[in-house]
Amino acid sequence: xxxxxxxxxxxxxxxxxxxxxxxxxxxxxxxxxxxxxxxxxxxxxxxxxxxxxxxxxxxxxxxxxxxxxxxxxxxxxxxxxxxxxxxxxxxxxxxxxxxxxxxxxxxxxxxxxxxxxxxxxxxxxxxxxxxxxxxxxxxxxxxxxxxxxxxxxxxxxxxxxxxxxxxxxxxxxxxxxxxxxxxxxxxxxxxxxxxxxxxxxxxxxxxx
Numbered sequence: 320x321x322x323x324x325x326x327x328x329x330x331x332x333x334x335x336x337x338x339x340x341x342x343x344x345x346x347x348x349x350x351x352x353x354x355x356x357x358x359x360x361x362x363x364x365x366x367x368x369x370x371x372x373x374x375x376x377x378x379x380x381x382x383x384x385x386x387x388x389x390x391x392x393x394x395x396x397x398x399x400x401x402x403x404x405x406x407x408x409x410x411x412x413x414x415x416x417x418x419x420x421x422x423x424x425x426x427x428x429x430x431x432x433x434x435x436x437x438x439x440x441x442x443x444x445x446x447x448x449x450x451x452x453x454x455x456x457x458x459x460x461x462x463x464x465x466x467x468x469x470x471x472x473x474x475x476x477x478x479x480x481x482x483x484x485x486x487x488x489x490x491x492x493x494x495x496x497x498x499x500x501x502x503x504x505x506x507x508x509x510x511x512x513x514x515x516x517x518x519x520x521x522x523x524x525x526x527x
Contacts, residue, residue: 328426332484351422351429356390357382358432370447394418404504410490420489424482427474
């Protein structure tokens with residue numbers, strides 16, 4: 320029995336996801352998915368400089384409302400793609416197991432979401448603005464921001480490693496690389512579907 324799967328997933332991902340599935344950590348899995356969704360919405364708002372049109376309060380409220388639903392939908396779509404492409408590689412997992420594997424494999428990304436709390440306290444509204452005069456006027460702040468970005472990159476890389484392991488475990492793959500291949504094939508499939516839908520919309524609506 321594992322005392323804390325949130326800690327063990329970092330070092331023993333295959334053993335941990337196996338135990339999580341047996342122990343039915345439904346609430347914890349749903350919580351992880353909601354946190355991931357909120358983080359994705361906040362990150363998108365920052366990337367698109369939505370602070371130029373809306374207040375930080377409005378962005379955060381919208382993220383808290385939309386994020387969980389977006390997270391659940393994203394994990395469902397990703398899990399479905401993993402199930403389809405996983406069969407090409409001999410995978411045996413059902414959709415529920417794959418969604419659980421995705422959520423727990425993305426624990427580092429959930430930690431990255433929590434980093435938005437200190438970032439908001441330090442950098443303030445300029446995180447969501449296209450122009451950042453206050454941030455640029457303080458020599459130490461850009462360096463501190465770069466440190467945050469470096470940590471987030473490392474957490475993203477760790478998520479990729481954990482996902483390859485958790486997917487391999489639930490799919491019955493002995494090789495972690497096959498889990499990684501399943502992940503890449505699923506992303507490719509989703510990309511093809513998205514591009515196809517965009518192409519269909521552009522064909523029917525014509526040039527803008």
